[in-house]
Structure formats: structure tokens, C-alpha cells
Amino acid sequence: xxxxxxxxxxxxxxxxxxxxxxxxxxxxxxxxxxxxxxxxxxxxxxxxxxxxxxxxxxxxxxxxxxxxxxxxxxxxxxxxxxxxxxxxxxxxxxxxxxxxxxxxxxxxxxxxxxxxxxxxx
Amino acid sequence: xxxxxxxxxxxxxxxxxxxxxxxxxxxxxxxxxxxxxxxxxxxxxxxxxxxxxxxxxxxxxxxxxxxxxxxxxxxxxxxxxxxxxxxxxxxxxxxxxxxxxxxxxxx
Numbered sequence: 644x645x646x647x648x649x650x651x652x653x654x655x656x657x658x659x660x661x662x663x664x665x666x667x668x669x670x671x672x673x674x675x676x677x678x679x680x681x682x683x684x685x686x687x688x689x690x691x692x693x694x695x696x697x698x699x700x701x702x703x704x705x706x707x708x709x710x711x712x713x714x715x716x717x718x719x720x721x722x723x724x725x726x727x728x729x730x731x732x733x734x735x736x737x738x739x740x741x742x743x744x745x746x747x748x749x750x751x752x753x754x755x756x757x758x759x760x761x762x763x764x
Numbered sequence: 765x766x767x768x769x770x771x772x773x774x775x776x777x778x779x780x781x782x783x784x785x786x787x788x789x790x791x792x793x794x795x796x797x798x799x800x801x802x803x804x805x806x807x808x809x810x811x812x813x814x815x816x817x818x819x820x821x822x823x824x825x826x827x828x829x830x831x832x833x834x835x836x837x838x839x840x841x842x843x844x845x846x847x848x849x850x851x852x853x854x855x856x857x858x859x860x861x862x863x864x865x866x867x868x869x870x871x
Binding site for chain 1: 765795796798800802806807808809810813814815819837850853855858859860862863864867
């Protein structure tokens with residue numbers, strides 16, 4: 644059973660860089676047919692797809708965040724990460740990591756439990 | 765970006781009711797449409813993929829239909845554990861987008 648777990652600071656100061664890591668267990672992050680993504684959800688609001696990374700290193704970012712966003716993957720640790728620079732209060736949200744299945748139909752089948760990041764001024 | 769619009773934004777229903785949620789895409793997405801259920805404080809859970817395929821372990825009271833721009837999620841007999849928020853998501857383009865959500869509440 645694949646499991647994902649987000650980790651990182653729960654509090655960031657405005658203008659700083661938010662850094663989160665997602666650790667994958669129960670399967671290899673390098674397994675074929677999958678990409679690895681981040682999704683966020685401000686309190687009481689809907690889901691926003693942030694971006695994805697493949698173990699080849701290829702990425703796709705949401706254009707609304709692209710200028711501030713960097714994703715990386717570390718196959719030796721079975722982890723992938725997100726860095727979001729110049730954060731503001733608008734970046735306060737629960738951040739989820741998820742596995743995307745691209746082997747046929749495309750969907751996110753495994754999700755982390757989510758981690759709350761609060762940006763303070 | 766493809767915009768996904770769900771209706772209604774919320775609904776009240778009773779246990780045993782048949783519930784239908786609709787999702788409309790701003791352009792054709794073939795059948796690249798997924799449905800997720802989210803309960804408070806929990807991660808979303810995949811219910812339906814490819815518009816009408818039931819994810820393993822999901823009760824058969826859930827069903828999905830549609831193609832192109834118009835899709836529906838139907839719960840044939842609402843159970844107490846089904847009270848939650850439901851999101852549609854398109855995966856047709858490389859930039860995936862979600863609907864705004866439909867909250868199903870107890871009447």
C-alpha cells in the first residue's frame with residue numbers, strides 16, 4: 644500500500660521561502676506511469692493544483708505560481724519536494740502531496756494527510 | 765486553463781435520498797473527469813475516474829456519467845458516511861483543475 648507523508652515547517656514568515664518534502668513509502672517513486680504532485684487548500688476553500696514532477700525531472704507548474712515555484716525529486720530517498728518563494732498570507736493553506744497515475748486514465752489515487760502551512764507577517 | 769463549474773455549491777439531503785451533482789467544463793475534456801470526496805480534516809479520496817469508472821473499494825451507490833463538457837456524480841442512496849464535500853477534476857490537459865466543490869449536508 645503506497646503512503647505519502649508531507650513534512651516541513653508549519654510556520655513561515657512573509658517574503659520567505661516555503662519548503663516542503665513528501666516521503667513516499669510502500670512503493671518506489673521511480674515506478675513507471677506515475678508523476679508526483681502538490682495540491683493546496685486554504686481554510687474553508689477549494690482545492691488548487693500546484694504542480695507535478697516526474698522522476699525524469701520534468702515538471703509542470705500552475706501558471707499562477709510558476710514564477711515562485713521549484714519542485715525537485717530525490718529518488719535515492721523516495722522523496723519529492725516543493726519550494727515556494729516570496730510567500731504571503733495568501734499562501735497559507737493545507738498542502739497535500741499526491742501520486743498521479745498516468746498509465747491510462749489520469750487521476751490522483753494516493754494522497755498524503757496534508758500539512759498546514761501558515762504565513763505570518 | 766480549463767474552468768470546472770460544479771452545481772449546486774451545497775445541498776441538503778436525507779439518508780436514503782438520491783443525490784446528483786453536476787460538473788461542467790469550459791471546453792471538451794473527453795472523459796478525463798475525476799470525482800473526489802473530502803471529509804473535514806481529511807485528504808480528498810478518489811471515487812470515480814475517467815468519468816464513470818469506480819475506484820476500487822468505493823461503494824456501488826456511487827456512479828458517474830458524462831463526456832465532453834457535462835458530467836454527473838450520482839449517489840443512489842445517501843448513507844450517513846457520505847456527508848462530505850465532493851470535487852470534480854479535469855485531467856485532460858497537463859494543467860489539472862478542480863471544480864469549486866459541492867457540500868452535501870444533512871437535512
